[in-house]
Amino acid sequence: MGCTAQDIIAALKAGAAVVAEHRDELIQLDREIGDADHGENMDRGFRAVIAKIETSEPETPAAALKLAATVLISTVGGASGPLYGTAFLRAASAVGDEAELDASAVAKALQAGMEGVVARGRAEVGDKTMIDALSPAVDAAKNTAESGADSAKVLAAAAEAAHQGAQATEPLVARKGRASYLGERSAGHIDPGARSTALLLTAFAEAAGARA
Amino acid sequence: MGCTAQDIIAALKAGAAVVAEHRDELIQLDREIGDADHGENMDRGFRAVIAKIETSEPETPAAALKLAATVLISTVGGASGPLYGTAFLRAASAVGDEAELDASAVAKALQAGMEGVVARGRAEVGDKTMIDALSPAVDAAKNTAESGADSAKVLAAAAEAAHQGAQATEPLVARKGRASYLGERSAGHIDPGARSTALLLTAFAEAAGARA
Amino acid sequence: MKKIINEPADVVAEALRGVAAAHPELLRVQTDPAVIVRADAPVTGKVAVVSGGGSGHEPLHGGFVGSGMLAAAVPGAVFTSPTPDAVQAAITATHGGAGALLVVKNYTGDVLNFETAAELAAMEDVDVRSVIVDDDVAVKDSTHTAGRRGVGGTLMVEKIVGAAAERGASLDECEALARKVVSQVRSMGMALTAPTVPHAGQPSFELAPDEMEIGIGIHGEPGRARVPMGTADEIVAQLLDPILEDLPFAEGDDVLLFTNSMGGTPQLELYLAHGVAERLLAERGITVRRRLVGPYVTSLEMQGMSLTLLKLDDELTELWDAPVHTAALHW
Amino acid sequence: MKKIINEPADVVAEALRGVAAAHPELLRVQTDPAVIVRADAPVTGKVAVVSGGGSGHEPLHGGFVGSGMLAAAVPGAVFTSPTPDAVQAAITATHGGAGALLVVKNYTGDVLNFETAAELAAMEDVDVRSVIVDDDVAVKDSTHTAGRRGVGGTLMVEKIVGAAAERGASLDECEALARKVVSQVRSMGMALTAPTVPHAGQPSFELAPDEMEIGIGIHGEPGRARVPMGTADEIVAQLLDPILEDLPFAEGDDVLLFTNSMGGTPQLELYLAHGVAERLLAERGITVRRRLVGPYVTSLEMQGMSLTLLKLDDELTELWDAPVHTAALHW
């Protein structure tokens, strides 16, 4: 059973819910090593995505992903807006005009998304950014897809890896984004973007799992 | 034994000392119902008086009082500067060019000082100002002088009355000065100017008593 | 106390050194006593408009020294009105034979010290007049009290009379004009936090996180009432209503709206409040013809705002628009 | 949190209403997306200098919209860079056929969003260039990091390039000039208190009563180091020394000294600090030819200051002096 436009819409709604729920936590993480807006930015963006989806009903996975991308780009702002926006845009391109995505297409979409973030933000693993959650998530997704699992399992594996990756940002000294201005003082805090990536992937996985 | 220029200088020095000692208390009183500068203003002024006295050595009581007046006027500022300045100026006029002041001259000088404050500030007893300390002090000084006491006793009586008068400003609602802006909220606090008047008179009385 | 200062007692003198260094083309600073004087003073044949008061309200008054506004500003210690000799020195340095007009905020200290200075100047044959500004509607006026404070309206008087003096208006005309502005201007302020006077070392009052002071002055003296924190819409209405009732301002009036920061309020909030005030005035049929938004009459780092409304006619509008060339107002 | 606001989410939109109401002769405000545009835009044949960024730094950038400076300012949410569609809308509304120059502060978010906007505008055949301002010497520069922040120097770029654009300089010339200013300007800031972002509801960091943040940015992000509170003399030296070493500035240099308040610092303290900076520069044989003192590049209500030094030559001096007619700078 593949992943349809409806499934992606459900995943985006789950993502919006988890972001709303964790808005204050993300603000707090960003307050510690950034400028205290990540939760607000993400919440504003995902609310707008949901509002748009209600009215425009995208019919393919790519259309749903592209809609999310454009809305995020035009409502989030900050660093995370263009980065998440690009991720969804690249994911949309990667899935072509398929009506249903299989597990390997999901893994590829994730990888394309991550490559988009790298292309724009030029962060490497260990720089204490969302890449530290995305990169292990992509690896886990690919491995799981290769092992023949379904897309819900692929996303679950990705989410699990993203959580570990986010957690692992805590001791790091930031080299990208706003936290880098803190130098050594950025160590000892989880990166807010890595945390939001992990939260989103968990929500996507749960939405997929609920359907599975 | 009368009150000479030297005695007035000694009294001013004692006044400067008591003002310095109570600087923070006067700031605190003024902070509660004013603008937190009375202690600073008085301290700045009396320091300047002492500095000036060291170099110019006034030779009559009037000269000493006039010196204090002009220095206070040009260094204190605020409401208390012109008021105390005028008080000393009028006291200087009242004592003429006598070399020594007897008890009744001291009482008259005090009265002239108070009249100067009233002439400039137009406060009445009960308005919650330095007049609430000065007015009973003048009455007590007059009565004591009439009873034949010496100038130290006159000042002691004045100081005692001033203290009671200052204390009695606590429940009053201010009608003059900065505290009047507070309306009813000015009640429950001692007026800083009444307090400084009481402190100064005590210092003057003690200086006179030490000599007696 | 956290401040960018050296010794508390030296704050004003050191700040004046910075003022002198920053604006050599506009003004010069005299010391002992401290006076800020416009660079080209005395201007022969023109009335010298002189103001001053305690420091801590910057840019009032030093920021308004220059052509088209003040001839001199006399800065006292923080929140302490200056002494007569300083005011007199300002008059002496700036009067150009046409007399001097003292713009005095209505505080006992300012009134008494400027009054004495005027007497001293008169003894030197300078024609000096004083105008008392008392625009703060938060204070109930009465002949038995010190009366209303001078706050934001002071700037209006200084700008408009300064413009008239620059054009060569006589001392009589300047005095009459000043009284006219005073009669047509009203203000009211509020605070979210207290200022800290350097020599006092601690905030002038304490406010709970859910409280604000309404009817506050500009010296850290507590306001008329402590009330629960409101929204911007509520705050602006609480300031505007008593102003409108007082003059009163009426439908059809043209006004200048001055939305003033008490010092520590972000511009974002100030403009937000200004927008609310413009809306409320439009709803009442009052036309805002001119506006000024910014921290102009402040109380050190105090957060809060005040509104000032000046009823305009052609004369006042034209004088408001006249060129001004000072550190804080420039057009 | 105590603020003069209604709903935190509406702060920027409501503040913009106030800006529009306050300055009808200078600018107009477009909504959805929010853009502040100079009143006479588009000015045919002239380069449109466009800037923007998160709100909360006012008067940067909206206060600099007008003739001789910015064609448009794009305000994001508080401390959040604006989205590409908003930047694109600003370009569309202001470009007069001679292209647009984007002045971008070096933050990942600003760089990415403006970059995308430039791509979008290029697709509509508008010649768009971007210049990144990264003047903050508090941040160690490195190709592996996000690099230095853009802070006070941004104002210098906007004023000087705005003056050139007003005179009809080409896009190439404007771009080269902007890069020249960036190469010659350096800044460093410090804070005594933290700002409170409306949607966050609490101060961005906590500082003990005897501590200050040195090397602070303008977004409430903590600074480079937390150090014991110093005197004004010490603070100014701590800001000035790294600036002087960095370019480096040398004896005999002519400079513009910009003493900036972070928002909540009283003008009295700011001028005091400015005086100290002038003295220290004079001691080093560096001549201050121009100065700017005030709250221009702020971080909401944060108390603190920054110093910006621009190395001047005749070209830059003349463009700095050129007329400017905006809400916050006017001469």
Ligand SMILES: Nc1ncnc2c1ncn2[C@@H]1O[C@H](COP(=O)(O)OP(=O)(O)O)[C@@H](O)[C@H]1O
């Ligand atoms: N160059 C980059 N590459 C990847 N991710 C980045 C980069 N810069 C910042 N980020 C991510 O963006 C997050 C911050 O997003 P947000 O707070 O919304 O924007 P801003 O930093 O502009 O305030 C960081 O926690 C980090 O994960």
Ligand SMILES: Nc1ncnc2c1ncn2[C@@H]1O[C@H](COP(=O)(O)OP(=O)(O)O)[C@@H](O)[C@H]1O
């Ligand atoms: N009109 C007045 N008549 C008599 N005393 C007054 C009057 N106004 C103020 N004062 C006295 O002055 C004191 C305040 O002095 P100070 O704090 O030095 O000046 P300011 O009020 O200008 O800050 C008050 O406590 C009060 O006693």
Ligand SMILES: [Mg+2]
């Ligand atoms: Mg952030």
Ligand SMILES: [Mg+2]
């Ligand atoms: Mg006082």
Ligand SMILES: [Mg+2]
């Ligand atoms: Mg005072």
Ligand SMILES: [Mg+2]
């Ligand atoms: Mg941000």
